[in-house]
Amino acid sequence: MGQVEDVLKNQPLDCGVCNKxxxxxxxxxxxxxxxxxxxxxxxxxxxxxxxxxxxxxxxxxxxxxxxxxxxxxxxxxxxxxxxxDCRSDYIQWIAKPRTERRTMMKKGLLNQTVQKEGRSRLKAILKSRPTQIAAD
Known part of the structure; x- marks a missing residue:
């Protein structure tokens, strides 16, 4: 998890218009x-x-x-x-067990737009920097 968090924090932030x-x-x-x-x-x-x-x-x-x-x-x-910086919300969210994440979404604590956008950005970042993460 620390590797993912480091990569996300070092990427420029572009607002995803989640309104959080x-x-x-x-x-x-x-x-x-x-x-x-x-x-x-x-x-x-x-x-x-x-x-x-x-x-x-x-x-x-x-x-x-x-x-x-x-x-x-x-x-x-x-x-x-x-x-x-909404990335910290997503980082905290993905660190939780899957069942807890689903419960949070059902309660409206993290809307689907934020979840989908976070997942999409994370995948794009990880695809573009596979050697940086693998090096640790």
Whole structure:
């Protein structure tokens, strides 16, 4: 598993549009100290534990998430959205026993799109670098 994790971490990340970064509870945390300006989001910001966060819809999704088009505020998305690395979710998922992975999918903890995209990317990476993995 360590070899696969190393290969994945060293590959550039291209967003697969799973929207997982848009579904954080209690909301998307804003970091003014590294460039997030809460004023940009206007009434869609609330203060929780003295920190600004984006409000969420009743189902927990970010107020800017449109399930068909993605982020409706993409150009102004917060730092945490710009740097979210979904590969760690997939790495944690494939490390679990198959029965546990199936249970997680049934509960909606990892949607099929993320699972299929992760598997596809992993296969492509492993195909393109077989000697690197075999060397360990």
């Amino acid at each position: 970064c848009c579904r954080k509870k209690p909301g998307i945390l804003l970091f003014p100290e590294i460039g997030d300006d809460p004023a940009v989001y206007g009434e869609n910001v609330e203060i929780v534990d003295n920190r600004p966060i984006l409000k969420t819809k009743p189902n927990g999704d970010c107020v800017y998430l449109d399930l068909e088009t993605g982020c409706t505020n993409y150009e102004n998305r917060p730092r945490v959205c710009r740097t979210y």
